[in-house]
Amino acid sequence: MNKGRIISIHSFRGGTGKSNITANLAAQAALAGKRVGVVDADIQSPGIHVLFGLNESKMGRTLNDFLHGKCAIVEAAFAVGKNSGDAEGRAKLAGKDLWLIPSSIAGREISQVLRSGYDFNKLNEGLQTLIKELNLDYLFIDTHPGLNEETLLSIAISDIIIVILRPDDQDIQGTAVTVDVARSLDVPKMILLVNKALPKLDRADIKARFEAEFDAPVAGFMPLTFDLAENASKDLFSLSRPEHEWSLALREVAGAVLAMK
Amino acid sequence: MAGVFDRLQQQINSQKQEKGITALDLADLSPGLRKIMRLMLREMQLNYPRLCEEMDSLPAEERLTRTDLNGALDKLTAQFWLTRVGEGERAIYKVNLKRRSGSSLPSGIWTMLDTKLKDRPK
Numbered sequence: 227m228n229k230g231r232i233i234s235i236h237s238f239r240g241g242t243g244k245s246n247i248t249a250n251l252a253a254q255a256a257l258a259g260k261r262v263g264v265v266d267a268d269i270q271s272p273g274i275h276v277l278f279g280l281n282e283s284k285m286g287r288t289l290n291d292f293l294h295g296k297c298a299i300v301e302a303a304f305a306v307g308k309n310s311g312d313a314e315g316r317a318k319l320a321g322k323d324l325w326l327i328p329s330s331i332a333g334r335e336i337s338q339v340l341r342s343g344y345d346f347n348k349l350n351e352g353l354q355t356l357i358k359e360l361n362l363d364y365l366f367i368d369t370h371p372g373l374n375e376e377t378l379l380s381i382a383i384s385d386i387i388i389v390i391l392r393p394d395d396q397d398i399q400g401t402a403v404t405v406d407v408a409r410s411l412d413v414p415k416m417i418l419l420v421n422k423a424l425p426k427l428d429r430a431d432i433k434a435r436f437e438a439e440f441d442a443p444v445a446g447f448m449p450l451t452f453d454l455a456e457n458a459s460k461d462l463f464s465l466s467r468p469e470h471e472w473s474l475a476l477r478e479v480a481g482a483v484l485a486m487k
Numbered sequence: 488m489a490g491v492f493d494r495l496q497q498q499i500n501s502q503k504q505e506k507g508i509t510a511l512d513l514a515d516l517s518p519g520l521r522k523i524m525r526l527m528l529r530e531m532q533l534n535y536p537r538l539c540e541e542m543d544s545l546p547a548e549e550r551l552t553r554t555d556l557n558g559a560l561d562k563l564t565a566q567f568w569l570t571r572v573g574e575g576e577r578a579i580y581k582v583n584l585k586r587r588s589g590s591s592l593p594s595g596i597w598t599m600l601d602t603k604l605k606d607r608p609k
Binding site for chain 2: 232333334340342343346350354375379381382407411412
């Protein structure tokens with residue numbers, strides 16, 4: 227099998243902080259000297275590019291271009307390490323081996339995918355080709371919340387799946403569905419990550435409860451914080467505020483993921 | 488203008504895509520076949536000797552006999568979940584994923600959206 231590992235980040239519901247956590251985990255892996263790719267497979271509502279300082283005017287080729295046969299997948303890979311920019315956090319990625327494959331933010335491109343669909347073999351071929359041609363250690367896949375076709379494919383080809391949930395009954399019920407699907411597709415490793423955890427929560431109790439309910443380890447608790455909300459996706463928070471409790475928690479999760487055999 | 492063979496090839500390709508496998512279909516396969524399909528998705532294709540090698544490396548309870556494996560490969564190929572190039576020991580297998588479906592909304596809605604998006608300033 228390809229040596230690069232595929233890590234899919236999922237949440238059953240929107241607003242769990244999935245893209246933010248994906249971007250920061252990928253950045254931490256790149257800082258640790260790994261060769262890392264991030265694919266925005268949330269074709270219907272892309273967003274992770276913002277965290278890497280991209281906007282529509284700066285965006286070159288995209289995943290949509292590749293899916294429609296307009297370019298090779300590697301041409302859609304934006305080298306973050308060569309275009310890290312001036313933002314305090316992202317600047318730390320200068321020279322690092324991190325690539326982002328953005329989805330198009332152009333309305334017409336999104337509507338074209340929704341209207342006509344596309345060849346799923348091509349999407350899979352693109353993901354596997356990225357690992358080979360960029361010689362990646364890790365490929366992170368950010369998907370649309372819930373279960374759709376891209377989500378299911380990413381689960382089926384993953385080595386590790388990280389399921390993000392908030393301590394909220396709607397998230398908990400939905401997570402049970404994601405966990406069941408991942409199990410039925412034989413994903414080798416699955417971890418849970420609790421985000422937006424209030425300080426007053428009894429974490430030990432929640433960890434024990436979730437681990438018993440989902441039969442998967444809770445890799446960490448990310449605190450609910452106004453500081454992250456204030457960052458408003460302008461920078462990679464774990465790099466711009468490395469000593470913040472959110473960043474410390476994220477680094478702990480990144481360490482656990484990178485240590486997985 | 489496309490020739491008759493081009494048109495036939497297009498028709499075959501489109502039939503294959505319509506009948507391809509979805510990720511959820513993988514869940515209904517036997518554990519051994521599912522592992523091999525997952526491996527095929529990652530490797531993009533596997534030749535028959537490698538497939539047999541992978542099958543032999545599985546735990547005994549998940550392993551298929553050669554006869555069962557050959558039968559399963561024939562069945563999966565017949566339903567276009569796998570595509571096969573070549574025959575016998577020299578065959579190469581590839582997973583054929585079902586095309587991502589497009590929207591079933593009336594086309595007028597998309598035309599109107601396209602027109603509006605086209606006029607939108609960047």
